[in-house]
Amino acid sequence: MADKAALWRERLAACRASGLSTAAFCRGHALSYAQYMYWQHRLGSDACGLVPVRVAAPAVSATPLSVEVVLGDIALRIHGATVSEVVALVRGLSC
Structure with a gap:
């Protein structure tokens, strides 16, 4: 079980770093969206749908x-x- 948790921690981190929405990340990596959400909830990770942005001067x-x-x-x-x-x-x- 620890190996699965480690694998999903890596996937969750990759999703956050990708800048993609969770759904887009799952489609691009052939992952089940429902399974992704399960592991996100289980591991207490933040959603990767929100990405920090830097606002440029006008x-x-x-x-x-x-x-x-x-x-x-x-x-x-x-x-x-x-x-x-x-x-x-x-x-x-x-x-």
Whole structure:
């Protein structure tokens, strides 16, 4: 019985590490879902349906915008550019 428990502990750990749902893991490894659930309950293991994720910072918006800079009699108008494009244009200006 100890060998079976060890085997199922390995399977439960592999399921958690796989990132798959329990059902998908069982299908992919030709395991009975009911038997998997039995061993999960018996060994007190967490379900592998929940996987920790890291949330990435939101990407910089690529929404086009319009910018107008007026210095005295000179006006600079930029239409339909992204923030990074506007920054690149302003950095490229020389006085």
